[in-house]
Amino acid sequence: MGSGDEGGRIELEFPARAEYVALARLVVSSMASTRRDLAEDRLDDLKVAVSEACTNAIEAHGKADTDDRVVLRCEELDDRLVVHVEDRGRGFDPLSLPQHPPVTDPDRLNFERGLGIPLIRTLVDDVEFLSSGEGTAVRMSMLCGPSASGLVDLDDVDEIGDDPFDGTQELLQ
């Protein structure tokens, strides 16, 4: 993959119903798992982020009472995976989300919702929310490759020499 145009791209339109969130996770994780340069724990992070974004999209369609489908798009670029989730809800202001009381406050237990967007922000490498009265587009990026995790891929170590320890030495030099 040289230009970034050669990577995969999958688009899925699904009905705004709860049972489709598992399918959205499966599509993204299947595409992500084809990349050896995305660590397994990052794949888990991405699955949670996709689930949160799709759950919010479905809820937005419910509130707006629309039959439109939610759009999920997963793009594979050289150094990252980018997942878009687009809804036709009424939108929200990502900068003015209600704040929860601190976790040590007993009132915290009155809040069962509102954890999704903070989770997305923490779990992915980059996220953008574009929202208007006609819908919301969430764009989440997950960096791939050695620079993303700082870990040596053991498969690459094997390719350097027959003895993996020799390979490790070379990498360390």
Added chain:
Amino acid sequence: MDLDLDVTERNGVAVLAVKGEVDVYTAPRLREKLVELVTAGQHRIVVDLEGVEFLDSTGLGVLVGGLKRVRSHDGDLSLVCTQHRILKVFEITGLTKVFSIHESVDAAVAG
């Protein structure tokens, strides 16, 4: 998508073993089961998450709701979880400070 919910009783504590994926589709069943237990007078609950393959904020919300419900009866709801990927969502959201999280059902039941 399957969500298995299995309740057993240990020393007067209800142990709810959850298996499968907990998300916006399956979480309502978990909520119903917790409400059912509390309504039946069971106010000490251990939710065993060791069989959970996926859990997002909808699942977290249901557990927070369950904790609130049992506390209103002076009860407690604790968790069993050793899986890093599940613990991570509790850590990020600060909920590790809200729930007592144990490594085994025995430890959770002993409280």
